[in-house]
Amino acid sequence: MALDRLDQFLPKGGRLYAAERNTDPGPDLPGAVSRLSPYLRHRLINKQEVIEQVVARHNMGSAEKFIQEVLWRTYWKGWLEMRPSVWRRFLEELDRQHDAFHDDRAIADAMNGQTGIEGFDDWARELVETGYLHNHARMWFASIWIFTLRLPWTLGADFFLRHLLDADAASNTLSWRWVAGLQTVGKTYLATSDNIARYTNGRFAPKGLAREAVALTEAPIEPARQLGEPPRLNPEQPSILLVTHEDLHPESVFDGAYAFRSIAVASDALLLWGDCSRHFVAAASTDTALRTAAHYGCPANIIDRLDAEALIKEAKAVGVRRIMTPYAPAGPVADHLARIAPMLASEGxxxxxxxxDWDSAFWPHAKKGFFTFKEHIPALLRMRGLT
Ligand SMILES: Cc1cc2nc3c(=O)[nH]c(=O)nc-3n(C[C@H](O)[C@H](O)[C@H](O)COP(=O)(O)OP(=O)(O)OC[C@H]3O[C@@H](n4cnc5c(N)ncnc54)[C@H](O)[C@@H]3O)c2cc1C
Incomplete structure (x- = not known):
């Protein structure tokens, strides 16, 4: 499925993408964008493979814009990984706003597409019905939510997480923060009627939008932490392979001869926000279990709840003292693994x-803004054989 989608997109990945990617022609028309995000987000397809194919079809120059967009995801991940307190702050603020706005009419109208604002109401419905919004529509929606409707950004971000098929802690939280003027401090994104009319091919020209976007403010965030060195692991030590929805392609992480005795694929619904992404992950987990069992030659089971007891029981049953898993970046899975790790440790x-390797190479450069990060892209791609 991911590869089919990539195949369909390949002819567009060069100059057409660069010229047309900002246009949102509407849910029923093919645009210039790839719609690869759910597959990239859960790492069912990897960025190097996608970039390699687009470059092979076009060339590095024509594919530059697409490559940069793909690397925005890597950048956001690396940025948040070095500042996990920003994720925790989002969750705390979200809790507070949930309490404060739990039966608020304006929030309900915004989520049900009943504000009377052209475009905005259509995107609210499109998001709920399809699980997808074009990037530009996400920007317009977030801007109108924050600056025209003056609603708390965390509740808008939560609405996205509950409905997007590609719902992602880093890309979503940091994009909403960017629109609000928290991410690049003081720099906001203001949606205007002219820009919306132009990039929706005249489908929408909403009236009454905010004329200015005054940046939100917050307490200073913690300085970036250093990323830890990757652990040195002995592949011959018998282990369980744990697969979570953060990375559903362990074969490209553990690509040597690993002594896995069994595989646990956790499709834990509690670690996802909405039914849309839950269905996607459930189907992808079934495929992953079949694929990885064949790849590593050991049994693979789907576990509905990622709890310490189930893992301890399995570790004892197969006689191992180590569970290996592809890295879970800042988000609900990482939070959950941090909670269960001490329980596993107490059982040895x-x-x-x-x-x-991709993340280890790129993430350290996400300390500042994307423009600084971008300067490192050509050299890092060259080191990975992409010229
Ligand atoms: C307010 C807001 C919330 C967002 N929430 C999410 C989210 O929860 N999950 C998510 O995956 N993306 C999010 N994005 C980023 C972006 O909108 C989507 O990744 C993109 O629209 C996916 O569609 P596509 O695959 O057709 O993109 P394409 O234009 O085809 O881009 C190719 C790939 O590049 C990456 N990419 C492109 N643009 C961005 C971007 N701005 N930020 C990060 N990665 C990007 C994605 O992996 C995408 O699949 C958000 C953007 C905004 C403004």
């Missing part, structure tokens, strides 16, 4: 999170 079981 080590939980090892293994980061992808």
């Amino acid at each position: 079981i080590d939980l090892s999170l293994v980061r992808r």
